[in-house]
Amino acid sequence: MAVTVSFVFLFGGVLFFLLRSNSLGWGSAFIAVMFGFFLASTGASGPINQLTAAVVAAIPDL
Numbered sequence: 001m002a003v004t005v006s007f008v009f010l011f012g013g014v015l016f017f018l019l020r021s022n023s024l025g026w027g028s029a030f031i032a033v034m035f036g037f038f039l040a041s042t043g044a045s046g047p048i049n050q051l052t053a054a055v056v057a058a059i060p061d062l
Contacts, residue, residue, distance in 0.1 A: 007052065011036075 015032065018024035024032075039045065 015024070015029055019026070019029055039048070
């Protein structure tokens, strides 16, 4: 399994482009970032990481 782009950079880029296109306001972006930050420190981070790894493993190598 090889993931060349960190998901942090991927989601950060998506958030950046949503802000640039005015599809997302600054307040909503702040809430999204803070939600992710606090979610990472809970017990839910383990299952989320396992689910993400399973999805990445299910994608066939190109």
